[in-house]
Amino acid sequence: MENLFTEELLLNTRKNNMTIDQIVNLLTLLATVLAVYFAWRIGVRQNQINERALSISDFVEIFLMPQQVILQDQSNESKTFIKWNILIKNVSSYPIYLNNFTLNGIKQDIGSSAIPSNSDSWYAVPILEDVQKRGNFSLVVSFEDYLGQKYQTEGYGIFDGTSWQIKSKKRIKII
Secondary structure, eight states, X not given: OHHHHHHHHHHHHHXXXXXXXXXHHHHHHHHHHHHHHHHHHHHHXXXXXXXXXXXXXXXXXXXXXXXXXXXXXXXXXXXXXXXXXXXXXXXXXXXXXXXXXXXXXXXXXXEEEEEOXXXXXXXXXXXXXXXXXXXXXXXXXXXXXXXXXXXXXXXXXXXXSSSEEEEEOOOEEXX
C-alpha cells in the first residue's frame, strides 16, 4: 500500500510539474506579448514626439520691423533727412522667396527675391514720402517657402512722432 501511495504521489508531482511548466510558459508568453506591446507604444509615442519637434523647427514666418535711414545732404553736410523703411525679416528655418507686397493698396511685384534664414538678411520696403506724411500704412506681403507653398502676412504701421509702431498678423497659408 505504501508503494502505491508513493507511486501516486510521484505521478501527482509529475502532473504538477507539467502544470508548473505550462504556467511558466504561459507567463513567459504573456511577458513577451506585453513587452512587444509596450515597445510598440513607446515607438508610436517617440514618432509623435519626433514629428512635433520637426514641425517646430520646420516653420515659415516673417517679421516686419521699422528701419530709420538718415541721409545727408551732399551740398550742405550739416543738413540731414530722415527716411523710413519697413524691413521684412525671415525668421524661418530655411530661405523664403518674396513674390510681392502691397503697400496702402499699391501692389509691387518683386519677382522671387530670396531672403536667407540668417538674422542679418532682410528685404527693405521704402516708406514713401506721402505715406510718411499720412502717418500710417497697411502692408500685405506674399512669399513662398522652398517647397513652393505660398503664404501671406498682413501688417500695419502707425507713426507715433518718433518711430513707426509696426504690428503684423501671423502668416496664413494660401492654397
